Amino acid sequence: MKALVTGGAGFIGSHIVERLLNEGHEVVVLDNYSTGRFENVAHLADNSALQVHQIDINDPAIRPLFEGVSWVFHMAALADIVPSIQQPVPYHRANVDGTVSVLEAARAAGVKRFIYAASSSCYGIPDVYPTPESSEMRPQYPYALAKMLGEQCVMHWSQVYGLPAVSLRMFNVYGPRSRTSGTYGAVFGVFLAQKLAGEPFTVVGDGTQTRDFTFVSDVVEAFVRAAQSDLSGEIMNVGSDNTYSVNRLVELLGGEVVHIPKRPGEPDCTFADVRRIHSLLDWRANVPFEEGVATMVEHIDYWREAPVWTVEGISDATRDWFRYLGGE
Numbered sequence: 001m002k003a004l005v006t007g008g009a010g011f012i013g014s015h016i017v018e019r020l021l022n023e024g025h026e027v028v029v030l031d032n033y034s035t036g037r038f039e040n041v042a043h044l045a046d047n048s049a050l051q052v053h054q055i056d057i058n059d060p061a062i063r064p065l066f067e068g069v070s071w072v073f074h075m076a077a078l079a080d081i082v083p084s085i086q087q088p089v090p091y092h093r094a095n096v097d098g099t100v101s102v103l104e105a106a107r108a109a110g111v112k113r114f115i116y117a118a119s120s121s122c123y124g125i126p127d128v129y130p131t132p133e134s135s136e137m138r139p140q141y142p143y144a145l146a147k148m149l150g151e152q153c154v155m156h157w158s159q160v161y162g163l164p165a166v167s168l169r170m171f172n173v174y175g176p177r178s179r180t181s182g183t184y185g186a187v188f189g190v191f192l193a194q195k196l197a198g199e200p201f202t203v204v205g206d207g208t209q210t211r212d213f214t215f216v217s218d219v220v221e222a223f224v225r226a227a228q229s230d231l232s233g234e235i236m237n238v239g240s241d242n243t244y245s246v247n248r249l250v251e252l253l254g255g256e257v258v259h260i261p262k263r264p265g266e267p268d269c270t271f272a273d274v275r276r277i278h279s280l281l282d283w284r285a286n287v288p289f290e291e292g293v294a295t296m297v298e299h300i301d302y303w304r305e306a307p308v309w310t311v312e313g314i315s316d317a318t319r320d321w322f323r324y325l326g327g328e
Contacts, residue, residue: 166234
């Protein structure tokens with residue numbers, strides 16, 4: 001197959017690229033490096049089956065790059081909560097307009113399967129755990145809204161134009177090559193940089209909140225199975241079938257802790273109901289949390305240049321979060 005991966009130099013995208021090349025497919029990567037890094041695919045650069053294009057997905061020049069492509073993995077997006085609150089328009093442009101741009105390029109090329117990287121943040125603070133796909137969508141901040149709108153566009157293109165599309169709602173993905181720079185973001189990047197620097201872990205609230213941490217290789221398997229399937233118009237959760245406390249993560253990493261205020265709009269728990277993807281794709285996560293964390297520690301040098309967040313730095317970075325989402 002010939003596959004195209006938008007955001008292919010990003011965290012999850014680069015792992016998908018690696019998996020596809022290892023299976024003998026041709027791969028085209030589109031990335032503007034706003035959040036991705038060429039270093040994530042540099043070890044693959046000598047593979048003649050790989051093309052890497054530095055380009056924005058809203059650029060009409062992406063169209064010819066879809067010629068002959070069978071599978072599209074649409075991973076490109078702006079991420080993180082705080083900057084989406086501060087600059088909602090770029091998030092809409094990247095995550096909604098960009099998705100439409102990629103959909104239209106895929107439609108014109110007649111691709112066989114379009115896989116959208118959706119986000120569990122669309123659920124906001126759900127009523128039910130584990131949370132099924134039928135739960136109400138309650139995005140709490142512009143990033144979540146933009147990802148939700150992008151998913152709606154994907155499903156609309158599937159319905160109206162017959163584009164064979166699937167949306168996978170990912171829960172708390174972690175693994176090697178997760179982002180090391182940019183604004184204050186995901187807990188693993190924050191904690192690993194703090195561990196390297198010998199600084200205490202900044203735990204939100206009392207640390208009893210839980211997250212459905214899902215290892216990246218399991219997520220990649222879900223995306224590949226979705227591409228290989230004949231499904232269309234389907235939305236599925238991708239989660240570990242469990243949920244783990246931040247305190248458990250700290251215990252596994254080992255280190256001192258300082259506590260910072262609980263933040264508005266964040267759920268106390270994320271926990272995917274994965275019965276649907278198990279039924280439709282025979283997929284389940286296989287990497288135990290303890291094994292995944294150990295792998296992260298083995299690759300900890302990757303986070304050596306990541307920003308080291310302190311209590312004061314986090315307070316400054318999240319001020320708008322509290323201001324706009326109702327905190328004190």
